[in-house]
Amino acid sequence: METIIVKADQRLDRIDKYLADLLQDSRSTIQVMIKEEYILVNDEVVKTNYKVKEGDVITIEPMEEEEIDVTPENLPLEIVYQDDDVIVVNKSDDMVVHPGAGNYSGTMVNALLYHIPDFKAIKGEIRPGIVHRIDKETSGLLMVAKTPKALEHLSKQLQEKTVTRTYVALVDGVIPHNLGRIDAPIGRDPKNRQKMAVVEHGKPAVTNFNVVQRFAAHTLIECHLETGRTHQIRVHMNYINFPIVGDPKYGLRKTDTTHGQFLHAKTLGFIHPVTNEYMEFTSELPEYFTAFLEELE
Template structure:
């Protein structure tokens, strides 16, 4: 980063926890900072904009407990190729600091190679063109992520101060996040907890898996309804690891119905995507600090699956 940009740079400081000891630097940055992808983290390291314990970081560096990571992000002008796109996405709540969307399945959260258009970010630029590009990338206000084929609640910050306030809540696990999931098989327990670390699958780097040296991940579930070959769950996650619910459900032998990456089991009722819906959020609003609870019902495609299950017995 040039000297002319240093004064205006966005500075992020991360302290490495014990459970992150030995993690690759680029992976840790991407996991801890929602707006930075792994490839962008790598480019920042190569550009000399990432420091570990005050020294410029090396590519592929492993970090250790107690290390301090400093990231410098340059202010980036709004690119001409970020096209505003009007796609129907319901707004559940909005004030001067945040927008809460009810994201439909099939909508990618932010632009990426192969998905430059038709994303939630394009929708934000169309609906609220005054929301600035934050954190030096094409992700205006994105606080957290939902998989493409997971529907439900997602929060967008409308300014940098609000984004920092919200991201801190997500990082400190102060947010209550609940999902509705339909899984293969009948779960006999009425409720349970899965406490199993998650990291990249050593046999397939495109997937995540439960691995002994992974990052801590905790998922709680409660049975809502049982069918002869499936179980409907209310799922609450303490942590927010990539694909956490999908990985944990596979780990206990009950993968998500319709999940084409984890499980791939056939199901008697056709479903075009994984039966996973982010149904509930509770967090504190940036300006007032007051708690807000938002909830959204299952979308039509998932309701239809349940109706058929109930009708067929």
């Protein structure tokens, strides 16, 4: 871990610009590190527009991933929609979104580079056009930008919480109430940096859910996100003691499943970055998900 103490004779700028100039690193990489809490100021999470002050102690944790060359690969990929600016992909439950430590190939980005001739990776970037992510074991819809303008526009919609995102999840336990709202801040688990947790000084996180169906020992729910923190639904449902079935990281008990957690990004809606028209897409549950529900019935 690297520690930087801000001095009076330094230019007191936004933290992303301050560190990009100081470390000779790309501003986009610094922004990702800030958002994913690898960079803290005075042991607290800050936003990318935080203005540094004299005496601030900035700690930088090395990122888990490396900058690598992203190569096109002929992998199965379900493209729900695409035009000159945006792509909507229905991701399978066994595909990582972008290359990183331990996953240098076989990712959605590798597949996009092969299937979309005009989808170009930015040199040195491992997340070209990726507006948001869903976990490897989570299936469903996500949007990808094909131009810098689209990336900026869609990212702003996420920040302003205007993107429609509905997930379907199967949880352990029978939830007694029909509606729920979980408002609990999420940050990196101080005991395990590979996990997220509900922590006092985390970023605001809100998950709303409604019960779709109850089984003998499980509940099928729909989740509506107001924020988009890493592992948000998984962390929040575990926090209220109804963890996602098959979740290898946050589950309270192991479930014999070969498909990771039963979590599916069903609905995705956003304003098109060029036409300004609202677009909404829906994805049906994967076969393994529906088959497991039939077994529970």
